[in-house]
Amino acid sequence: MAFLPRSALDRGVIAYPALHASHGGIWIATMEGGTRPVGRGEAIRIAAETPVILLNAPLVGQRLGYAELSGLDLLELFAFLHPARFAVPTPAGMARAVDLSPPTRDEDVAAFLLEAAAALLAVPDGDWREREGAWASAQALGRLRWPWAPVIGPRIPRPRSDERWLFSKLPEWEEAAPRPAPRTVEIAPGEAEARLARLTGGGAEERPGQRAYAVAASAAFAPRALRDAPNMVLAEAGTGIGKTLGYLAPAVLWAERAGGAVWISTYTKALQRQLAAETQRMFPDPAVRQERVVTRKGRENYLCLLNLEDALQGGFAGRAAVLAQLVARWAAFTQDGDMVGGDLPGWLTTLFRRNGPAALTDRRGECVYAGCPHYRTCFIERAARASAQADIVIANHALVMVNAARGRETQTRPTRYVFDEGHHLFDAADAMFGVALTGAETIELRRWVLGPEAGGRGRRRGLAARLSDVASYDEGGARAIGDAVQAAQALASDGWLGRLAEGAPFGPVETLLAAVRGLTYARAEQPGDAGYGLETELAEPTPELIEAAAPAAHALDALLRPLAALGRRLEAVLAEAPDWLDAPARARVEGAIASLAWRAETVGAWLALLARVGGPADPETVDWLAVDRVEGREYDVGLHRRWLDPTRPFAEVVLKPAHGALVTSATLTNGGHGETEGWDIAEARTGAVHLARAPMHFAAASPFDYPNRAEVLVVTDVPRGDMGALANAYARLIVAAGGGTLGLFTAIRRLRAVHGRIADRLAREGLPLHAQHVDPIDTGTLVDIFRDDPVASLLGTDALRDGVDVPGESLRLVVMEGVPWPKPTVLHAARKLAAGGAGYDDRIVRARLAQAFGRLIRRADDRGAFVMLSAAMPSRLLTAFPAGVPIARVTLDEAVARVAGRLSLASAIGHEGAARLIPISPDGEP
Structure with missing residues (x-):
């Protein structure tokens, strides 16, 4: 691929070299000299002496071993020009963002960065919808010595009149009359099915499990018969059932008829974003959707305008002050002011390391409410008032518990809840009431x-x-x-x-x-x-x-x-x-x-x-x-x-005052697959045992063809504690799969050791490797990068085990370095003793294995392999995997061959006809 067509570049602007560093090498590109590889020492010298154009300075600096690396970061320029827009922070992601062809080789990236810089610097010359406020912001950034300011500043013409910008531009929220208590209504099962059919569309595939799920979920919206005894439904729905629309159908029906709000609570921000996207089916009109669906988070997630004003007026210095200016640009265009998981790119604050992001939110509870000059435009207050009038409020477990325990909105407490990712309620309550x-x-x-x-x-x-x-x-x-x-x-x-x-x-x-x-x-x-x-x-x-x-x-x-x-x-x-x-x-x-x-x-x-x-x-x-x-x-x-049992206060504070609650997950019974013991576990982990009325149970198995689409391999010859052997196993498996691997670790120390041993080796194979706790990138962005590149692989810990949704070719192999036993803490020992001993540990491990395996098959046409690098994997825990999945104990050589054969063969023949493995039973026999 050829880069640097001189007709496309402004030589007066692109006067700086571009630097790219990866695990595969280091390259410098200039207008005059083209691209050449350089050593680490020379790259550091050039970067120290000359401003360089780069992409993600902290990441490049880490790969160079030069933590203080700075320069003209394209991500910062993109955030200035296109606030509240997201771009995957990779060369391919930046290429899509600026409408250029992506580089196909590592050695082409440095030259591409020059082209991308030229494309971004040309934005002010065209139809630039985020122009408002840019001139004033560029002047302020120039005074802060932002490297891009001398380059981009002259390209932005001064506005003819004073602009309405940020604090004067933000709309004011309006008070509304108190919402009356929800009416008493009944949702008939047939009505829930009919609404579900409307949401899925006339030509949608028949999904009996989803229809049955919607009918069962309707019971949570029935009128309550006894005080402190909500209508509680525990619903285990396997991956692919379509539970989101399954519970949204009766939820929206109830909200429309009763005139109340249904709070849908999740554990991960990823599912919050997914839910917000699903509501487009219910309310296609954006204006209507904005009124009827509100995403709500804790106040520490939102930008505090008073803190921002303080930062802009000199409260911040150095790089933190630059961040404040870029956040101010974003604040003028954001939809909701959410700095964590909203439309502020997750990578922006990581570019500034730890300089300032936390100080821009209200993390100490110091809000002065109406005493604040920005009270009428406050993002937090706007979200609170919007949620009081909405039909659907998308929240999280922690906020639901905080709101119930000590929230200010006592007159608008919800009476109906849906707890998605319900297997995490125990952990959320444990943190909240500790x-x-x-x-x-x-x-x-x-x-x-x-x-x-x-x-x-x-x-x-x-x-x-x-x-x-x-x-x-x-x-x-x-x-x-x-x-x-x-x-x-x-x-x-x-x-x-x-x-x-x-x-x-x-x-x-x-x-x-x-x-x-x-x-x-x-x-x-x-x-x-x-x-x-x-x-x-x-x-x-x-x-x-x-x-x-x-x-x-x-x-x-x-x-x-x-x-x-x-x-x-x-x-x-x-x-x-x-x-x-x-x-x-x-x-x-x-x-x-x-x-x-x-x-x-x-x-x-x-x-x-x-x-x-x-x-x-x-x-x-x-x-x-x-x-x-x-x-x-x-x-x-x-x-x-x-x-000892945190669901006890959860039941008192949240469940008992409610009229109905649906608790749902794909692993609600901790691997019990809907059996009696599994439901006992589900009731104990969700607080249902503390209610006067027993909950209703519902279970629907996944419709996916796991026996033909997936396999589980337990590798028997990787010595425990041998870091070199563990790293070698990861490298060989990732190469065999051609990337697309999620590597899960039970200890950060081992993750870092494996990454350090294999990153360069994989780069030489053309297989990028990213890692949580290593790369200076937030977890959400790491997942976005992983999802965007089918040959990339990602290493992480339990944060990546739960709630990560990467369908398709980007995730086709999951590798765990060991059995995810719970850490033997004082708290765990007490709960294990109270729960009857070793079976408590087994339940936790089965739930973790089920969640990890659940990352692998997200769509009907997905396929892949799950590899456990531990000969000590007990056979009794194999029930964590879906029934019928082939399970085999193999050597590493066999595992590598089977991964390569299954994944490459399945790809070549359209995922059909892949060789079936001989399964083993939970007791280890063929």
Whole structure:
């Protein structure tokens, strides 16, 4: 492929060289000299001396071993020119984005980057729909010395008049009358089937399982007969059933007739995006869909306009300030302001490493609500009001639980839920209702109360600043604020980790953490001390820990009292309704009350945990001490408490107030395939056992032809612990499959070791390899890259085991490096004991294997292989795989041959007639 046609390039603009580095080599391209390979040292020298054009600077810098690499990154230029648009951050993805032919060889990429730069720089000369605000933004970026500013700035003509940009451009949300309670309606099974037929279309393939699923799902929308006894349906639907439309059909029918909202909750952002796309079938008109379907997330996901304004006015410096300007460009065009999984490209913030993204959202609960000048245009408030009027609200498990436990929208709580990815409800509830009294948590509370302390950057947004007008009005409230500020001084402060390591804690809370750290190091099992986290039971505490607990509890109680008193004073202000308490001010006070209640609840939970030190244990909870570390570096220390059964509070807070709930998944019964024991597990893991009314069960097997489309190979001759042999196995299997491989690991350390050994080897075969925890790219973007390239492979951990949807040729082989046994933590040991022993571990592993296998076959015409690189795979766990799937124990040589034969042969003959393998039964016999 020829690049650099001089007629297509502006030599006055493309004056810089382009640099491309991959595992296959390093190349430099210039207008004058064409393309040439270079060594790592020369590439670093050129990049240090001359601005270079590149694609994804952090990734290129990592491959060069030059972390400080910077230059003219095409991704940054694309984000400036096309905010709220996504492009796969690869040469092929960029080629599609700028309408160029993609390079077919690694050595052609550097020259292609010059062409892509020219194409992007020509955008202002054409019909550029994102022109508004670009000139002002380019000027600001020029003052920040953004490398692209001198190049792109002169190409953007100054507007003839002042532009409406960002803060003046964003539309204001409007208040709406409170929505009445949903009407009592009944959805007949035939009506759900009829609506499903409309959604799927007249010429759609007959899917009896989907129709039966829609009928079963309708039961969750029936009128409730008893208080605290919702109509609960547990529905296991195999991959390919079409459960999304199956439950959307009765959900939309109920929402239309009852005048209420159905909240559809997921565990992964990928499924949220998929659901949003499916709703186009129900509401083809975008304007109608925007009103009736709302995607809702926690407030920490949305851009905070007040934080952004602070960043634009000098709160950020250096690269973080450049990011703020690019985010401002995006904010003017975004659909919903969602910075995590919305229309902000996931790769944008990773280009700036850790400079600033978290500070642009409200992660500390410091919102001043109506006291904010951007309250009327706030993305968070807009989403909350839109969801109150919508028919379908697409949320996530964590938000549903937070909203039910301490949400402000008490008058619009949903009565009907659909929990997709329901097998994750237990884990979500475990995180939501857990308690952690750690250094990181206490310093976060300190900052929430005090705001920036001496030397801190940013706007003063401590408790006193947020409630200054209330304090001036109410003497009791002002006194409570002062007492809270004084009490917060006893919490951990900046530098606490260093003081603990030096044995010099400051204050009662740091003294407690020092005692926790000392006892954990003394008792934690640490064979070889691999540098990872340590933990030990909170049992038989030492005198030092008991003595430290009492002053810490006193300090926390001294903080809890004024927080509670301030909450009561604010409630009194609402009741007194002074003249200044207009609607915005009322909203601000109500928000402050909710925030204070949350913080007071947290401190109360900490006090309950400290009461356990030296006191009686609570049989319903598990308590332990932990020192959290990554590669030997400590980052947190503290006490932890989790419910032995976290579905108990979930049932109390979420399920019992609801009228109906559908819990669905492809692996709801943990590999029980709908049998009695499997349903017992499903009821225990979803909270159904805590309800007065038993749930309805429904199961539909996948319609896919697994015996002909897939196989499971258990490799018996890769020695455990031999990293070289493990890496060799991965490399040979990936080559045999021609890429398209998802490699799953149970430990990040082994993932990194394998990647380091095979990435260059695969590159020489023309097979790109990407890796979670290695490449400086967010997980969602890694999956997008993997999905986009059928010869690429991706390595990852459990985040890629669940919820990844990559249909077609891009994923045809799944390789696991070992049996995914649960980590033997204090919490796991307690739950295993309560659940009856080894069977508990087996259930967890079967569920994980089923989820991993589920990544392989996503469509009826998919095919592939699942390889387990562990001879220690117990035969009793093979029931995790769909019935009839061929399973064989083979050597690595046999596995490589079978993978190559099945995948290449199936491809050559249209996926039909591939040789059938001789299956083995769960006991290992042919």
